Amino acid sequence: MFLSRVIYKEVRGVPRTAVAKEFIKRGSAVCSIKNGKVSKERGRFTIQVDKDKHIEGPGTFFHSCDPNCYWDFEGLSLIAKRDINAGEPITFNYCTTEYMLVNNFTCKCGAPNCFGEVKGFKYLTPEQRKGIEPLLSPYMNRILYEKV
Numbered sequence: 786m787f788l789s790r791v792i793y794k795e796v797r798g799v800p801r802t803a804v805a806k807e808f809i810k811r812g813s814a815v816c817s818i819k820n821g822k823v824s825k826e827r828g829r830f831t832i833q834v835d836k837d838k839h840i841e842g843p844g845t846f847f848h849s850c851d852p853n854c855y856w857d858f859e860g861l862s863l864i865a866k867r868d869i870n871a872g873e874p875i876t877f878n879y880c881t882t883e884y885m886l887v888n889n890f891t892c893k894c895g896a897p898n899c900f901g902e903v904k905g906f907k908y909l910t911p912e913q914r915k916g917i918e919p920l921l922s923p924y925m926n927r928i929l930y931e932k933v
């Protein structure tokens with residue numbers, strides 16, 4: 786079962802967007818994709834956990850270059866990076882998990898370090914890659930050090 790600290794509803798025209806159901810304290814688990822469907826293909830709603838391993842999430846998590854969550858890849862859970870208020874959309878940095886995106890988009894998160902055009906880890910500059918290093922998935926981390 787997915788953890789139920791989020792609800793899924795339409796936000797800014799995007800259906801099934803994950804939103805905090807309650808106040809979530811920094812450091813606590815928000816949502817798990819442990820039981821999500823595993824696929825070799827990336828999709829619009831999948832989370833990349835290894836080279837050819839993508840897990841279907843229970844809904845849409847918004848991207849932010851300064852997100853309120855990050856992935857714990859051992860537990861396959863989103864962890865709150867800071868306190869999250871009830872009603873806030875759940876966000877993570879897509880480039881920490883996705884080598885390439887199915888759909889590129891222009892980010893308007895407003896963070897000082899905003900990537901602008903978000904296309905996936907592959908397209909980040911070395912500085913941008915270093916900047917998100919602590920939050921990278923094990924697979925992206927391997928790519929960062931060219932061990933793949």
Ligand SMILES: [Zn+2]
Pocket residue numbers: 849850851892893894895896898899900901
């Ligand atoms: Zn951004």
